Structures are given as structure tokens and as C-alpha cells.
Amino acid sequence: MSNLSLRERDAATIAQIGKLRFSPLSVVGGQGNRLIEEGGRSLLDLSGSAGPAILGYGHPAIVEAVEASIRDMAGASLLLYPNEPAVSLAERLLAITPGNGERRVWFGHSGSDANDCAVRVLQAATGRSRFISFIGSYHGNLSGSMGISGHTAMTHTLPRPGVLLLPYPDPYRPQFSAEEVLALLDYQFETTCPPHQVAAVFIEPLMSDGGLIVPPPGFLNALEERCRRHGIRIVVDEVKVGLARTGLMHCFQHEGLTPDLVVFGKGIGGGLPLSAVIGPKEIMDHAPAFALQTTAGNPVATSAGNAVLKTIEREELVERSARVGALFSDTLKTLAAKHEIIGDVRGRGLAVGVDLVKDRKTREPVTATTTAKIIYSGYELGAAFTYVGLKANVLEFMPPLTLTEDEVAEGVAIVDQAIADVSAGKVSDTDVASFMMW
Ligand SMILES: Cc1ncc(COP(=O)(O)O)c(/C=N/[C@@H]2CCCCNC2=O)c1O
Numbered sequence: 001m002s003n004l005s006l007r008e009r010d011a012a013t014i015a016q017i018g019k020l021r022f023s024p025l026s027v028v029g030g031q032g033n034r035l036i037e038e039g040g041r042s043l044l045d046l047s048g049s050a051g052p053a054i055l056g057y058g059h060p061a062i063v064e065a066v067e068a069s070i071r072d073m074a075g076a077s078l079l080l081y082p083n084e085p086a087v088s089l090a091e092r093l094l095a096i097t098p099g100n101g102e103r104r105v106w107f108g109h110s111g112s113d114a115n116d117c118a119v120r121v122l123q124a125a126t127g128r129s130r131f132i133s134f135i136g137s138y139h140g141n142l143s144g145s146m147g148i149s150g151h152t153a154m155t156h157t158l159p160r161p162g163v164l165l166l167p168y169p170d171p172y173r174p175q176f177s178a179e180e181v182l183a184l185l186d187y188q189f190e191t192t193c194p195p196h197q198v199a200a201v202f203i204e205p206l207m208s209d210g211g212l213i214v215p216p217p218g219f220l221n222a223l224e225e226r227c228r229r230h231g232i233r234i235v236v237d238e239v240k241v242g243l244a245r246t247g248l249m250h251c252f253q254h255e256g257l258t259p260d261l262v263v264f265g266k267g268i269g270g271g272l273p274l275s276a277v278i279g280p281k282e283i284m285d286h287a288p289a290f291a292l293q294t295t296a297g298n299p300v301a302t303s304a305g306n307a308v309l310k311t312i313e314r315e316e317l318v319e320r321s322a323r324v325g326a327l328f329s330d331t332l333k334t335l336a337a338k339h340e341i342i343g344d345v346r347g348r349g350l351a352v353g354v355d356l357v358k359d360r361k362t363r364e365p366v367t368a369t370t371t372a373k374i375i376y377s378g379y380e381l382g383a384a385f386t387y388v389g390l391k392a393n394v395l396e397f398m399p400p401l402t403l404t405e406d407e408v409a410e411g412v413a414i415v416d417q418a419i420a421d422v423s424a425g426k427v428s429d430t431d432v433a434s435f436m437m438w
Contacts, residue, residue, distance in 0.1 A: 006038045020050075020437050022372070022386050023379035030057030033400045033407055035384055046385040046399045046411050051208075051240045054267035054308065054317075056400035061307040061314075062270045069303035078107060078297030085302040089276075092309045096249055097262055097278050104284035106277040107297035111239035111265030112140025114275035115202070117291040118235050118261055119144040119160075121279075125286040126233070128199035131160065132185070134168040136210025136390055139202055139237055139263075148202050151209055152390045153438040164193050170213045172344045172355060173363060178219040185226065195230035200261070205251040208240040211389035212353025212396055214346055220255040233283075234258075239265035239275070240351070244312045244401055247322030247349035254348060267401075270308040274301040317401040324403055325349035331412045339419045341366060350403065353388070354395040354415070368392035372435050373427040377418035383411055392438065 002009060006026040025043065029036035033056045035045050048054060055062060074083040090105035106121075108114045123129050133139070135150040147160030159165065166185060167176035176184075189195045205220065207213040227234050236259040241251040243264065252259055261279035268274050277284070295301075312318065329345055329352050336342040343357030356366040356374070371387045374395065378385055388396045395415070399407075421427060 022375045022435050022437075023384070025379055025384055032056045032058070033403055041382070043379070044383045044407055044411055044414070046383050046397045046403075048267075048398050048400050049271065050386060051266040051398045052269060053271050054243065054245065054401045055270050055311055056402045057271070059270065059307075059311065059402070061311045062272075062304050065303040065307035066272070066300055069300045074299040076298045076300075077294050078302075079292050079294065083297070083299040083302070085299040085306055086297040089302045089305045089309070092306065093264070093276060093278055096309070098250070098253070098258060099260075099262070099278065100258065100280075102281040103278055104281050106279075106284060106291060107302065108265075108275040108277070108293060109273040109296055109301075110140070110275050111237070111263065112142045112145045113293065113296075114239070114263045114265055114277050115139040115145035115148070115235075115237060116142045117144075118200075118202075118263060118277050118279070119148055121283055121286050121291060122199040122233060122235070122261070124290065125283045126199045128197055130162040130164065130193060130198045132164045132166065132193075132198055132201040132232070134203065134207065134210070135165050136168050136207055136213070137165075137202065137204055137237075138209035139204075153209075162197075164188055164198075168207050168210060168213060169216050169219055170211070171216050172213075172346065178216045178222070181219070182222055182226070185223075189226075189230070195226075195232060198230065198232045200233040200235050201227055202235045202237060204237045204241065205255055205257065206241045206246060206348055206351055208351065208396070208398075209388045211355070211391075211394045212347055212351065214348060215255070217255075220252070220257050224257055233260040235261040235263060237263045239263055240398065241348070243267045243308070244318040244321050245349055245351050245398070246347075247318065247325055249312075249318055251348065251351075268305050268308060269301055270304045272301045272304040274305050276305075312401075315402070321349035321401050324405065324408060325352065327405060328352055328397065328399075328403070328408045328412070331408055332415065335412065335416050335419070338416065339423070341370075341419060341423070347397075350397070350399055350401055352397040354397075355389070356393045356395065365389070365391035365393035368436055369429060369432060370422065371395065372432040373422040374415075374418045376432050376435065377421045377427050378414055381414045381417055381421075383414040383418075385411075385415075
């Protein structure tokens, strides 16, 4: 047994290109909504491992489903053979997801591969090669999904040729109003982006990594109206905010949207690698052997997916997210009376963001260093959470949907103390230097 710490061994073995570390936390276990640090300390997880742990850790429903499916494993490849858990999960997803016409389900391993698949099959099936997406959007880290993303963390890779990136209207920082964005789109349609060349719009119904932004009411409907006028498909990326997180089963339902394709990831697997795309049969049946991944839709991951959907229903997690999420946001808002740095608390259900500012009047974002220090202090005080935003100034809370009211109180008290500690200069620039990653 090595006498090095897990963190030291990680530094000596795991590639930096796959890391996005916000604190020194090294995890050796997890139960409920808590992570167990090397050395045994328990931390409250307000991040859900960046979203997938929507049932927390070690949930009996997932343990039971995964154990049963792996003990009598129906192969490991949906592309070679149908398996009961995958087909059952597809049936469940089709039943709970509003949409028009006959549809089909594709399974993958991640939000990235799901959006990658959607881009490729839409271009092939429609014969249209342009896409519309949004500045700040994060659809994935594979070539296709990155190519239609607009996040500042991806400027190392050029966008896909022909992608039109529009500003995402932000009610707290209305640099571009919804009306101005739509006018820009209309102008693009008249000039450099002929609508008949556009295969699809990719949109997050609540922009997460771009800063936890809830779009202005009516924006998505106005966008949908333009898409319908020009035969442009609508792809809703529910990877991070879907499946009960925002107080409805699907985040797009807050906007009355009827998407053509819906992309699921993160929480659908309850922590196991699983994603899905639901789309019209005429698109998703474009051609056999078009979007293959050997272990996608395997019986173990899809058994976890079935357990997730059944647990959402059995434990009434849609209602719970609305209720506990409102408590979380409201309690965070009380901190604004104590901390001038809190400019805005926003989100839907248990997708919550705290926008940190230098000045409430100008709404100038704090520096990434300040945000990172608050995350670091939160870690020292016993909670795990992350930051997002194009200026790295938004605390992101995507906790398990099983978060309790007591844990809300515990978590907000830690955020309160972390902000106070940073304001008092208790965290140094050196403390966070190695955690300034995006
Ligand atoms: C709306 C949305 N769509 C797709 C993805 C990509 O999902 P994967 O990271 O599972 O490939 C994501 C992933 N978002 C990043 C993953 C990198 C670490 C930072 N936090 C995230 O949630 C996403 O938020």
C-alpha cells in the first residue's frame, strides 16, 4: 500500500486534460448526500458530482438494480442484441417525454456523445449543415458537441464551420435583450445564415455552465416560432437540468416548448455513464450503424436508469425539487442582507446559482480568484460545490434531488461562513492557485 495520499497518487497518474478540480477533496466513499474524504471526513455534496448524482450515493434502488443486472448480465452491447433494461428504459423515456409523432431513443454514455450524435444525425437526415447555438452554452467535449458549444472553456477549439452563436438573453445582465437576440437572428436569416440551410437550434432551457441563467419568459417560444416557420429542428439539452431537477420533469416544460429532440445525460444514470437522445423516427432511423458505441445501452447502466426514473416517481422528486429548491433559494437570498457580494440568486428547483459581484449597482462580476476562494473555504467547512459562468463568478448548486431541509440549512450556513471567511482574508491566493481551472 502506497504511503502517498490519494491526491498525490492522482497527481502522479491522472492526466491534467481530464481534470476540473475546485478543491483538494479526494473522495474514498459516498452515502446519501455526503461524500467521504480520504481520512474519513464527511462533506455535504451540493454539486452532485457536477449533476449526475441526482439520487445521491448508494441509493438502495440503484444498488439493487445494478447488482441484479450485473449478476445475470444480458450481454454488454445494445448494438448487437436487444436487452430488457435498455428497452424498458426507452419505453419509460418515451412515456414521460412530451413530443410529436413516432419517436425513437438512442443511448450513449455521456451528454457529450449524445449531443455529438444529435449533431451528426440531424445533418445527415436533414441535408442541412448549419446549426444555431448560444454563447455560453456547454453541449459537450467531443468534436461534434464542442463544435456547437459556445463556452469560454472551449476557445482552445474552433467552433464547427457554419455554426451561428447567439447571445443567450440574461435578465440579470441584459447586455442583449431577448428582443435584440431575436432581431439579430432574423437579420442573420436575411443575410449570412439562410434558414433553409439550418438543421437545428441547440438550446439549454436553463443555461448551466454559462452562468445558471433562466431565460426571459417567452424567449424560447419566440425562438420556437421562428424554427417552425423555417423547418428548423429544436434540440433541447436537458443533460444537466432535466429529470425532475427544476421542479418539473423536464426543464423545457417551464417554457411550454415542444422540442423535436431531447438530450438526456448526467442524472439519467444516477452516477453511471448513461445518456439518451429522443427524436423523430424519420431522424433517428436515418440509417443503421450510424452512431455506434459498443457498450452504450448496456443492461447495467440502463438498469440504473430505470431505477432513477422509478425513484423519481416513487419518491415524488419532481415535487420535492420544487419545494426543497425554493427553500434553498429563499434561504440563500437571506444571505444577501449580510453579504454585499451576493448580486443575484437564481435558478429553478434544485438548479441554483449565486451570482457574485464587486458592486451591486454595476453588477461587475467578482474575480475568479474570489469565487475559487469561496469554493475552497466551503470545502474546508464541509461542503462540496462548484462555480460556473463566463466570468467564473457564479456559485453553482446542483445537489442530489434527495437533499433534505436540514441539509439545506447546513449547506447555506457553510456558504454564509465561507463568504465571511473569504471577506476576512482567511483564504490565500496560493490556496486556490491550483484550482483555477476554468
Ligand atoms: C448542458 C450540458 N450538456 C452536455 C454536457 C456534457 O455532458 P458530459 O460531461 O456528461 O459529457 C454538459 C456538461 N457540463 C459540464 C461538464 C464538465 C464539468 C463542468 N460541469 C458540467 O456540468 C452540460 O452541462
